[in-house]
Amino acid sequence: MSHFKSINGSLLKHDFYPKVTAFYFKTWISFYMDFHRHDDIEIMYVLKGQCIVKVEKQSLLLKQGSFILLDANVPHKLVIDPNKPCRMLNIEFGFVEKNNLLPPLRKLINESQNLHEFLRFPFKYLVLKDTNEIYHTLKSLVLELDSKEEEQELMVQLHMTQLFVWLARMMKNALPQNEEANVYVKRAIDFLHQNYDCDIKIKDVGEAVNLHPGYLHRIFKKQMNLTMVEYLTSLRIEKAKMLLSETEIPIIDIAVYVGMNSRQYFSLLFKKYTETTPLQYRKFSQRNVHQIKE
DNA sequence: AACAGGGGCTGGAGTCCCGA
DNA sequence: TCGGGACTCCAGCCCCTGTT
Numbered sequence: 077m078s079h080f081k082s083i084n085g086s087l088l089k090h091d092f093y094p095k096v097t098a099f100y101f102k103t104w105i106s107f108y109m110d111f112h113r114h115d116d117i118e119i120m121y122v123l124k125g126q127c128i129v130k131v132e133k134q135s136l137l138l139k140q141g142s143f144i145l146l147d148a149n150v151p152h153k154l155v156i157d158p159n160k161p162c163r164m165l166n167i168e169f170g171f172v173e174k175n176n177l178l179p180p181l182r183k184l185i186n187e188s189q190n191l192h193e194f195l196r197f198p199f200k201y202l203v204l205k206d207t208n209e210i211y212h213t214l215k216s217l218v219l220e221l222d223s224k225e226e227e228q229e230l231m232v233q234l235h236m237t238q239l240f241v242w243l244a245r246m247m248k249n250a251l252p253q254n255e256e257a258n259v260y261v262k263r264a265i266d267f268l269h270q271n272y273d274c275d276i277k278i279k280d281v282g283e284a285v286n287l288h289p290g291y292l293h294r295i296f297k298k299q300m301n302l303t304m305v306e307y308l309t310s311l312r313i314e315k316a317k318m319l320l321s322e323t324e325i326p327i328i329d330i331a332v333y334v335g336m337n338s339r340q341y342f343s344l345l346f347k348k349y350t351e352t353t354p355l356q357y358r359k360f361s362q363r364n365v366h367q368i369k370e
Numbered sequence: 371a372a373c374a375g376g377g378g379c380t381g382g383a384g385t386c387c388c389g390a
Numbered sequence: 391t392c393g394g395g396a397c398t399c400c401a402g403c404c405c406c407t408g409t410t
Binding site: 288 | 396397398399400406407
Binding site for chain 3: 371372373374375376377378379380381382383384385386387388389390
């Protein structure tokens with residue numbers, strides 16, 4: 077196995093594939109760690125609590141949902157406040173040169189400008205705040221690494237590829253620390269898109285993004301120029317329009333499909349947003365489809 | 371249609387933290 | 391120490407929704 081001293085070293089010149097060398101969950105309570113370095117690249121992801129990672133002369137505070145990507149051979153140490161335990165997911169990986177199931181990183185960059193820029197970007201460490209994509213990918217990765225399934229190696233390569241794409245996207249969209257509010261708003265939007273069919277309360281969204289609902293409501297409106305309820309309603313109306321034009325589902329059921337339990341209220345809002353009733357919308361859109369087919 | 375209760379929205383006050 | 395930003399909490403008004 078050949079590890080590289082930096083993530084942006086020779087990856088673009090030869091055929092290399094990521095290989096995970098260590099992965100573990102650990103709750104750090106009270107302990108002492110010296111500065112150290114290793115040949116592997118490391119991701120330290122904070123699941124709960126907080127910690128400080130010292131890199132060179134920098135002290136980097138990592139809170140729940142944030143993580144650090146440390147390049148190989150960068151001296152670092154972990155500092156835990158005795159009163160504030162920290163649960164963390166650690167993954168270490170390097171790169172190997174061998175025939176593999178998937179194209180090498182060098183070829184994948186042809187498909188992604190973000191990935192290309194990420195692998196060329198010179199950094200010793202990156203601190204990023206996750207919007208859940210990284211955690212889901214890391215969790216899938218470690219569960220697969222623990223499995224004994226036949227396709228384990230293929231799945232691990234897929235998850236690692238996915239991880240690199242997410243990291244590349246996040247680095248591109250990396251926000252200054254004082255704009256963390258944007259991350260909360262994005263999480264709230266993700267939550268709305270995943271739960272629009274349920275009876276969502278602002279309180280639920282607040283709990284989902286770990287923020288006081290009143291404050292979340294405020295920053296959401298400030299950034300999006302509309303309230304969470306307005307956003308959710310327009311999302312539901314768009315879904316309803318799609319179901320009306322593309323399916324034969326009864327209108328009363330569509331109201332339930334998009335999370336509105338009241339048919340009357342659904343029709344009222346639909347007319348408010350589209351200036352037509354659900355029935356008229358279905359007739360109009362399906363007539364257009366038939367005309368196109370003829 | 372009227373009504374009541376629950377939840378959304380908003381302004382303001384207060385706390386905490388950080389940097390100048 | 392002070393000011394500003396981030397965040398919480400609360401009160402009051404308004405709208406939505408289910409019931410009668």
